[in-house]
Amino acid sequence: MTSMALLTRVLIVLCSLTTAAHFLRFGTLWEAAPALFPALAAFFPRLLPRPLLILAALGGALLWANQGVELAAWRMNFGLPWMRLALILGAVCLAHLGVMALMIGRAGKKLFGPMxxxxxxxxxxxxxxxxxxxxxxxxxxxxxxxxxxxxxxxxxxxxxxxxxxxxxxxxxxxxxxxxxxxxxxxxxxxxxxxxxxxxxxxxxxIFLMTGKLHLPVPALILAGPLFRGEGFFMPILLGVSLLLVGPAWCSHLCYIGAWDDRLARLGPAKPAPLPSWAPCLRAGLLVATIVMPLVLRALDISWPWALGLAAIFGLVGIMIMALASRSSGTMVHCTAYCPIGLVNNLIGRMLPWRVSIGSGCTQCGACSTACRYNALTTIDLAKGRPGLTCSLCGDCLPRCPHGHLGYSFPGLTRARARQVFVTLVASxxxxxxxxxxx
Known part of the structure; x- marks a missing residue:
């Protein structure tokens, strides 16, 4: 390690400790602890990205500059000595600015790698x-x-x-x-x-957000509010995720879908195609998910009976995962049974996010073995676009030996689209x- 890189590391630690001591003095340990994260990053460079550390150093400089001005003004108003305080806090502020400059320059590149x-x-x-x-x-x-x-x-x-x-x-x-x-x-x-x-x-x-228990069956995101006539938090949350990342709810955010993914990965290396009647089944289940709660509500059926029907629907879904998904290697629950998945797929078709297939695709089928959503069949590849069940999971991208697969969004290059998509979905x-x- 060069002397400048060593100096950068030492200054990062000293600035972190100084800022943490400030928060500990005027707050609590919980407020002071985050100020130590940059000190950890000085020894574990992959913990935080360099731009974030630069912003942290700038924030620390502004914090100490503000503290210096406020405390010096307070002492001046009371006729107390203030010059030494201003010099000390000014030096701390300059130390943070120095860390920021070092992080931007070669020392930061040496310690944390190029940005x-x-x-x-x-x-x-x-x-x-x-x-x-x-x-x-x-x-x-x-x-x-x-x-x-x-x-x-x-x-x-x-x-x-x-x-x-x-x-x-x-x-x-x-x-x-x-x-x-x-x-x-x-x-x-x-x-x-x-x-x-x-x-x-x-x-x-205390482990329940509202203190009340809700059955974790995805179909209830839609059926529950229709039956109760209230409680639209989850549909709104689903709608926000759709607007931001399209149907990626089904491949990144659904608490049940992760089970289907795990079980399908235990199956054959090459996922089997869905039967021809699978889309009709899922469409029928979506209609039932909308109509059934309205009928139950109109008939004034008590909520325990409705809850029982929902529990049966959820248990059948688990059986489908354990049997069909496990044996076929395809996420049968998510692609042929879950009505919310179909809602996401249909709305996703009206939104701009896509996995696109380049015109030079050789249709070698390497991507098909990675797709557990049955969205890259021979027919889909011939059409030059993933099928309706594509959930933007991205598992297929690294499998293409020619780099013909990628995320697309209007106005963005393929590389930039992937960066924006990953930022949103990870967040x-x-x-x-x-x-x-x-």
Whole structure:
């Protein structure tokens, strides 16, 4: 390590400790802890992207400049000595600016590597996650973050921690060369969701967002509000995700879909095609999901009976995953049974996000073996576009030996479209993970 890189590392640690001490003096340990993240990044360079560290140094400089001005003015108003204080705090401010300059220059490149598109995506994801959670925490009528429920006043720590996690997730997705990262983080999301559900069922209502239990069957996102005539939070949430990332809810955010993905991966290496009648089955189930709750409501059927029907529907879905998806290698539940999946696919066709197939495609079929959504069949490849069941999972992208597959969005290059898509979907994944309780 060069002397400048060593100096950069030392200054990062000193500035982090100084800023953490400030927050500890005027706040709590929970507020001070995030200020130590840059110090950790000095020894683990992959923890935070360089642009985010530059912004952190700039923020620290502004913090200390503001503190210096305020405290010097206060002392001047009371006729107290202020010059030494101004010099000390000014030196701390300059140290932060020095760290920022070093991070921008060669020393930062030596320590953290060159800045590229991945760094921009990781930084944008961290800022988007942090900003969204801060806004949600301030506007929500309940405590959204689980850690904040157990440790009141710790919200800012968990928000910063989830922002760091979002940065890591987006980096993992962009650097994935085997199409495995998405499935792993999706499984983590589902595991956290259902672990909190089980703890809630065990009597710990603190693990439930509203303190009330809701059956985790995706079809109820639509059927539940139609039956009750209220409670449209989940449809709104689904609609927001559709507007941002199209049908990617089905491949990144659905707590049940992760099960189907895991079980399908236990099946044959080459997924089997769906039967010709599968689209008709799913269309019929979507109609039933809309009509049935309205009929039950019109007949004034009590909610336990409606809940029982929903539970049966969910159990049948689990059986389909365990039997059909496991044996075929195709996500049969998500592509032939789940009505919400069909809603996402249909609305997704009206939205701009796509997985596009280049005109030079040789139709070798390598991508078909990676697609568990039955969206890259021989017929789809001949048409030059993925089928209706495409959920923008992206597993097919690294499998194409010629690079003919990629995300597309009007006005963006293929590389930029992928960066924007990963930023949005990783941010949604982490925000939903942070508030995963039902």
């Amino acid at each position: 590229g598109g991945t760094d921009a995506v990781k930084t944008a994801t961290a800022l988007l996650v942090g900003g969204t959670l801060i806004l949600a925490q301030n506007k929500a009528p309940m405590t959204l973050l689980l850690g904040d429920r157990f440790f009141p006043g710790s919200g800012i720590f968990w928000i910063c921690l989830f922002a760091v996690h979002g940065s890591l997730v987006s980096g993992w997705l962009l650097s994935d060369r085997k199409g495995r990262t998405r499935g792993r983080i999706w499984t983590l999301f589902s595991a956290v969701f259902f672990a909190q559900l089980l703890l809630g069922l065990a009597g710990w209502s 949604l994944h982490v925000v939903f993970l942070a508030v995963a309780r039902i």
